[in-house]
Amino acid sequence: MGVILPTAFLSVDVLFSSCNPDVEKEEFTKGNIQLLDEIGETIIPATSGSPGAKAAKIGEFMKVYVTDCYTPEQQHIFWTGITKLKDMTKKKYHKEFSQLTLAQKQAVLKTFETESVNTPNQKQANGDAIQTGKGVENKEAANTAQFFPMIQHLTVFGYFTSKPGATEALRYIQTPGSYEGDVPYKKGEKAWAT
């Protein structure tokens, strides 16, 4: 249930050799929590049947979970990504993330998605960077490549275990009363929350 990232190939040296002071300063300010709400809502928006991540207070959830349950290495990946996202948004649109259109928000997140380790080519590039110990940019690239899977997982996990997510987007019954092994299922019917 917790985040399981392929951190095996990222040595602690790599992660802490970042010289970006902005990353070190970041923390869960009101502004950052609002930003996380917006990011979360972009990944899981309100739809006709159920609210989105914002209604599930996804920013507050991330604050607790990242602070208490992440290793220092994971927290570094998180804040490196957030810092880069804020920089990128400012440079490209001269606005805050919350002021972007939906298409623009998605474009920003898609930049991270493309960099993510889920593509084999990027995995190889990241692996090479670690092994050859190339410059800071490549090490940072390795970090931010993990950012999208991380923020996506935090949003999905935080949303679907929240009250609105579990009870409105999914089917949740605390006390089913019985077990039936083989029940007809039609496409479109919601999954069980637990």
Place this chain on the structure above:
Amino acid sequence: MGKGIQQNTFDAIVIGSGISGGWAAKELCDHGIKTLVLERGRNVQHLVDYPTMMKEPWDFPHRNNLTQKIKEENPVVSKCYAFREDAMHFFVKDKEHPYIQEKPFDWIRGYQVGGKSLIWARQTQRWSKFDFEGPARDGFAVDWPVRYPDLAPWYSHVERFVGISGNKDGLETLPDGEFLPPWEMNAVEKDVQKSIMNHYKDRNVIIGRCAHLTRPNDIHLQQGRGQCESRNLCQRGCPFGGYFSSNSSTLPWAAKTGNLTIRPDSVVHSIIYDTSKNKATGIRVIDANTKQATEFFAKIIFVNAATLNSNLILLNSISSRFPAGLGNDNGLLGKYIAFQNYRGTLSADVDGFTDSYYYGRRPCAVMMPNFRNVYKQETDFLRGYMVFFSAYRGNWGHAVNGEQMGEAFKMDKTEPGNWGISMMMQGETIPKETNRVWLSKEKKDEWGMPLLSVSVDYDENDEKSLKDFLNEGSEMLSKAGCKNISTNDSKQAPGLDIHEVGGVRMGKDPKTSLLNKWNQMHQCPNVFVTDGACMVSTGTQNPSITFMALTARAANYAVEELKKGNLR
């Protein structure tokens, strides 16, 4: 007799209130025996002391995950699947109860009234004749001093009271019991069952048997328990008493007789042996909170502190008659500790069946009784393993193709994913003299008890058994049409199975065993050991129901012996 001693004198003392201690108390109290139960942990009253039983997933600050701080402070117990935010309070914290790992051993403990019966997995299977005959046939450990027919009526006795759901499958390798209606298999499990049983004529796939009230009988209603509601949140304690625990069942029953006294916060230091009377006369207790020492007295003593704890207490019970621990003339106390091999797992994808789903959360898996070396030795390893598997559809965590954010992504996530299957082993291991526990001479815990040193390891037989399970599992899943089959060796330390047994083994010969066929110490017949410590071998079955049956049998024997005046 002084009033203080009189107040502290009972007919019987039971050490431990867990799954076997609760049974000793119930049987003894049912027969009019004034019984004191000593529990080292705090009181946990059924319903009243289950703080998380009605909580929703979002009520947990970390959605049931562990924080980094908790993991760092609890490197051992945080490995246990059930040690999560909803049930942490029923587990021992590593820092508070140190022990010495001479070799890696994950000692998982629950110190409270009810012990691990609050958090156990509730899976129950009878031993077969093949299991009791194992050591004699295959030449390891010592011969069990009992056989299946000795235990059969006691399995029935405990099963009726506990409430066991299962199907009468008619198998020699896993005898049927007194069953409440069985749980259902889902569509994929039925399909895999059909494939396995078509391809392998000597293998059986059956629904799991477990201590859940699928339909309570009168005896369960009398206990104040009701039907299992398919929540599968058992480790929190059950609002319905739907699964068996000491807290919901045996302890309240014993209390109703008026013969039970239960004393929580009572750390047992040692059993008092009176050399002039040639018997144990009582127990030295250290109060868990005040650290004050008190003594209690009884005619008979049942040791049910859990396997390694019972070993510790007996090793610490030193007297001029027994300088190496109570009853330990042969030096075997603490030796031949064994466990069950849980290292192998498999997972696979299953195509199709997308028009089928399930309702409710079933508290058991599908299982296969051991099919290796059943009638004779056939493989390159001794004994065998049970197999458990279950099939499921992907939940919100399943990977979706296409867009990775937005409306379509969300809608995809809200529907169940494709089917998958996961499979695990529960392997018998061979007890060895070198797998042992002993008391530290220098290190003590905060109650002044010596720390336990543990040296238990896997052997070549375990590696071969594991390899065989992974091969057979792969082949069975492959023949059933499963795809992307992956195998895994968790390399987990012994102990994480939470099925450790031995150290005070039963046997016919006092030279090679500590207990006779009635679980009495050969050298101290008013002391009975009926928890996991008494086991000669491990079998492939989940052990708790066997502990309960052995306990009920021994307790009834003890009562008879008291009545006849053979114990007094």
